[in-house]
Amino acid sequence: MSLIIHQLESFGTLDGPGLRGVIFLSGCHKRCRYCHNADSWQISGGETWPENEIYNWIMRNRNYYLKNGGITFSGGEPLLQASALERLCRRLKKEGFHIAIDTAGVIMDQDVENLLKIVDLVILDIKHVDPDTFLWLTGENMEITLNFIEILNELKMEYWIRQVIVEGVNDTTLEIEKLEKLTYSKYRSKIELIPHHNMGRHKWPSGCRVKRLEAVETSEEIMERLNQALLFFSKKDKTNETISRPMEI
Ligand code: SF4
Secondary structure (H helix, E strand, O other): OEEEEEEEEEEEOOOOOOOEEEEEEOOOOOOOOOOOOHHHOOHHHOEEEEHHHHHHHHHHOHHHHHHHOEEEEEOOOHHHHHHHHHHHHHHHHHOOOOEEEEEOOOOOOHHHHHHHOOOOEEEEEOOOOOHHHHHHHHOOOHHHHHHHHHHHHHOOOEEEEEEEEOOOOOOOHHHHHHHHHHOOOOOEEEEEEEEOOOOOHHHOOOOOOOOOOOOOOOOHHHHHHHHHHHHHHHHHHHHOOOOOOOOOO
C-alpha cells in the first residue's frame, strides 16, 4: 500500500512530545478560513510513497525518534488515508515508536477507529467553541468534532487539544474557559494555544470557494494572557480550589 505525502520533516519539535519525524499527508476536504497549509488540500498534489519507502525514511533516524520522541502524521487531514496508515503504524509500533496523529477530527469510520486503537496520541485541532462560529470557520458542524472526542474518551486514548488563536475571533478568556470545560477529560493531557500567523497566506488558491480570513498575527501579549487564563481554568477544574480569576473575563 502507498500513502500520498505532501511534505516530510525529519526533526520536528512542535507536533507531539520530543524530537519527531513529521509526515504531512496530502488531502483535506475542509476549507478552514485560516488554514496554514492550503497547498496540502489536493490529494492529487501530493507524491505517492510506497509504504516501504516511508518506513525506510523513518528508520534512517530511528534512534533519535526512539530516544524521547516519535512519529507524527499530520496534514492535510491524515485520517483520509486511515487504512494505509494503519498498516504502516502497526509496523512502527512493533519497533517501539510513539505515534501521534494530528487531525481536525471530522472523519470517523471503521478504518479510523482501527487506526486510533494502535496510535499513542491524538492532537485534535478545534477551531472554535461556539457552534455557529465553528461552522463559519470550518464549514463543518461542531457536533462531529465533539463526537470524535467522545470516541477518544471511549477508547481511553490520550489526546491534546489545539486551538489557533486569532485576534477578534477567539481571543477572550471566556472562550478559553469554554474550551477548557468543553474538552475536559482525564484522557486530555494538554491544551495548546497557537498564535495565528500569515506565513501560509500565499498558499491560498485563487478562485477558492471560501474566502480566506484576513487577520493580524496574534500578539505575544494576547498569548500570554490566554495561556495564563488556561492555566487558571485547568487548575480550577482539577482542584476545585478558589483562586483569584485572571483579568478580562
Ligand atoms: S482541517 Fe486542517 S488542513 Fe484542512 S482546511 Fe482545516 S486547517 Fe487546513
